[in-house]
Amino acid sequence: MSRKKLVSILAGFLACMLLFTILSRAADSAGIANVQAEIPKNISLDHSVSGSGKVVQSREEAVSTLPDIKVDTIYVSVGSQVEANAALFDLNMEDIREQLLKKKQELKKMQLQAKDTQSRNAADAQKKAISQNQAAQDLGLAEERGNQDINAAAQNLETAKQKLEEYRKSQGKDTGADDTVRKQLETAVAEKTAALKSAQDELMALREEIEQEVKQAVEAQNNANMSEAEEQKKKEESEKAALEEQQRQSESQKAAEEEQQRQSESQKAAEEEQQRQSESQKAAEEEQQRQSESQKAAEEEQRRQSESQKAAEEEQRRQSEAQKAAEEEQRRQSEAQKAAEEEQRRQSESQKAAEEEQRRQSEAQRAAEEEQQRQAEAQRAADALPREQSYETGEQPSLEPDNTSAQAKLWKPSLSMVGSSQTTAADPAQAEQDVRNSYQADLDAAEQKVSDARTALENAEAALSAYEKEKLEQEAANAGQEEQQLIEAVQSSQQAYDAAVLSKKQSVTSAAHSLESAGAPDGSDSSAEISALEQEALELEITKLERLEKENGQIKAPIAGIITKLSLTTGDKTPDGMAVLMADTSAGNKFTAQIPAGQEKYIARNDEVTLKPSGAGKQPITGLKVESVSMSEASEDMLDVTVNLPADALEIGEAAEFKVEKISKAYPLCVPISAVNEDSKEKFVYVLQETDSVLGTELTVRKVAVKILDKNESYAALEEGSISSDQKIITGSDKNLSEGSRVRLNDTGAK
Structure with a gap:
């Protein structure tokens, strides 16, 4: 290649x-998401609370009248603005007069019924007092008859015993003259009898005192409950007899002074008599003491004479006669002492009566002086009274001389005043009950004392009877035929004596129960108080009807304001309650609105508020203050906001919007509200951080949990510690973010 x-x-x-x-x-x-980021700011947050509401009246006043009266004319309607004392509506005069007549008749009936009730209560109290007196007399008779039977039985028993003793003396037997136990028991019986008599006397005196106090309280209450009409009648009668009364009062004053002098002399004599009675009582006590000493000496002599039977018999007879004489003297002294106490009590009552008479004379004199002064004032007022047409009757005053007193001319009672005394009257039965309740503790104590004394006497008599029975049984076992007969006679007499004691106990107990039943307090009766309350309410209605009649049935506005509600229809009857509802314009208006309860922390009383009335061209009202922020009665999730308005600011019913702004304190970590995110667990923000990778340094995001301290519509204040003030917080993104996401910072949004 x-x-x-x-x-x-x-x-x-x-x-x-x-x-x-x-x-x-x-x-x-x-x-990669494009994000915007900011660093936290140190700023204060502005909070704004706003809402809409309407203007209402600050104060309303209801106008009401008596119900069931026909409405003739209505002068206003809802929304009408009226001045004070302006006519609102007219009521039918025939209905007013008809109701007034019915109410007056009803009041008169109630007054008569109250008077009848008072009379019945007084009669019942008198019957009860008579029943108690009869029961007390029956108890006294039962005591007296029982004592007579017991004395007769005791005399028979003593005779039988004496015959037995004489027989034994003739037979040369020991008669048991020195029976110390029997004498002690007899002495105990005598003491318990005297104690019972004293307790019974105290109880009877206390009951008499209670009945006297009850009688005075009932009479005083009946006098206090006298109706106003009767009182007025008495005043008119007293006016006619004013001059005669003045003369009588002068003579009565002179007689009162003489009576006072006589009472003073009587009181002095009573004190001297009391002193003599005291000396007599003291002499009686000394004589009783000498008799007691003589009795002791006689007993001692009787023991010495036991050596010689004949001398002992003679001495015994002398001692028996001396003892009887001593007992007779003691009885006379006791009667003299009781007579002295009775005399002292009569003197005390006489003194009290004299003081009471003196007090009544003083009150009569003072009343006469006051009556004379009222007559003089009435005469002066009558002389100054102009001779013109009477306001109430419409009649011309007569030019002829009038003998009627000036006070009777000037004072003309209205039916609203009749029975006014009845409104404060109390129940005589309640007054009686109060007196009896005040004495109840003393009465219970006195009755308990009598019961204890009677029980003690019965126990002492039972002990004496048991002792004598036991002694007789022992003697009968050792006696001969003739002596046995005498002993049986003593036993029979003893049984008769015991039967008399038991009969007295049963009779006294029955009479005491009858007296207790007669003196039992009556149950409470509030009918008089209820009647007084009903009369008071009725008098108030009569006063309102008379005022309506005087105003010719016209109802006027009590204040200047706007009619907000009208519950009347011409030709219909007036309702029982509010007839007209008025907004008081003199009190100003107020603005009310509702806000969510969650905004309560951003608004408070006296915060500045701005109102913007609805409608074009109306300027906002500034410088106002929040008057109150309270829970709404309509919903627990809402708050009622109230703002008082200046005079003539807005009309009632006008709508407006309000706004309250409040600035918080400065927070060092404030971020835009868009930077705060929230999941099911917490609130958090995303912060930017640089991360090294094979491609070089990259920006990623980190999730940081935060706590919100405060926020408004734009910013949120974060708690310090979670982030620092120089960290960039992501405030916006064009894609969803998560922990570790790579982002590209939009420099135009970074600050």
């Missing part, structure tokens, strides 16, 4: 290799 041919073949081969290389490079270049 010639050299020339070889050169030609080599040249062709090299040409093919160059062609293939060019084609290969072209094919490789066609598969």
Whole structure:
């Protein structure tokens, strides 16, 4: 092969290799993505919140009237702008007068019913008091009859015992005069009996005090619950008798001073009598002590006389007579002491009555002075009253002299005031219950004391009876026939005595239960309070109807504003509730709009806001502030934004758009929002890096996970640490990228 041919073949081969290389490079270049890249910026992010809404009133006021009244005329419609006190609508006067008459009649019925209820309650309280007094008397009679039966049985028992002792003395047997145990038991019975009597007296006194307090409370409440009409009637009567009352008050004042002097003397005498009673009581106690000492000496003498039976019998009779005399003297002293205590109590009550009378005289004098002062003021007002047509009656005042008091002329009661006292009246039964509740603890304690004393007495009597039975049984076992008969007589008397004690216990218990039932408190009754509340509501309706009648049934605008809702139709009845709804123009208007709840962090109260009204040629309104940002009642995913508007800025119902702009802090790593990618796991960016290969240095991409701190429509702020501030971040590509992809940087997009 010639050299020339070889050169030609080599040249062709090299040409093919160059062609293939060019084609290969072209094919490789066609598969590489062209990308744009930027380095992160240190900038602040601008946030903008915008939306659309409309203008509404800042404050609304509802106009309402009484229901079920026919509407004659309506002067306004929705959208009408009215001034304050402008006529809104007229109501039918016949309906107003008819309702007013019905309400007044209904109020009068309620007042009469309340009066009847008070009368019934007072009668029931009086019946209850009578029942309690009867039950207390029955208890006292049961106690007295039981004591009489027990005393008779005790006397028979004592007679039987005395006969037994006389027989034994005649037989020369020991009568057991020195029976210390029996005497101790008898002494215990006497002490328990006295304790029971004292507890019963205290209980009866407390019950009498409770009934007295209840009576006074009920009377005071009934007086306080007197209706206004009755009070007015009394005032008119007192006006006619003012001069006579003044004279009577003067005489009454003089009599009161004399009575006060007499009461002072009576009080002084009562104190002296009380002192004498105290001295008498002290002497009685000393006499009782001497009698006790005498009784002890008698017992000692009786023990010494046991050596000689005859002398002992004589001494025993003397001691028995002395003991009886001592007991009689002790009983007289006890009665004298009780009489002294009763006298002291009467003196105390007399003193209290005197003080009460003095207080009533003082109040009467003060009331007379006040009445005289009111009469003088009324007379002066009557003299100054112009003789012109009466506003309420429309009649000309008479030129003839009028004897009616000036106060009666000036004061003309309205039916809205009638029964006003009933609105504050309390229930007399409740007053009685309050008094009884205040005494309940003391009453329970007194009843418990009586019960304890009665139980203690029964126990003492049972112990004495058991002892005597046991002693009689022992004596009967060792006695002869005649003595056995005497012992059986004692036992029979003892049984009769025990039966009398048991009968008294049963009778007293039954009477005590009856008294407890009579004194049981009544259940609560709120009918009077409910009636008072109903009367109060009725009086309010009457006042409104009277005001409507005075205004000739015309309803006027309470404020200046715009009618936003009308719930009336001419010829129909008024509704129970709002009749007209008005927007208060004096309070200004406000703009409201809704935004997604996710934008809450970009808007807050007092942020500057710009409003752009709808419609051509209207200029934006700047310098406004966000008034509030709150959760929307319509949807939990939306927020309500409110902006207060200056006067005459926009009309109610006008639409507008708002915009709030807020600048964040500066972030050192901010990239275009297009540089941020996201897969199912994380957010990431692609960064450029240089890689060495057989073809030389090439550009490839690396996937870096990032965390977004903040973003707006253009940029995203990345958390520091994932990338550096000098790394190039791919912000755009003409092909899809992945980890390690070779790319070609578009220098026009690099920054």
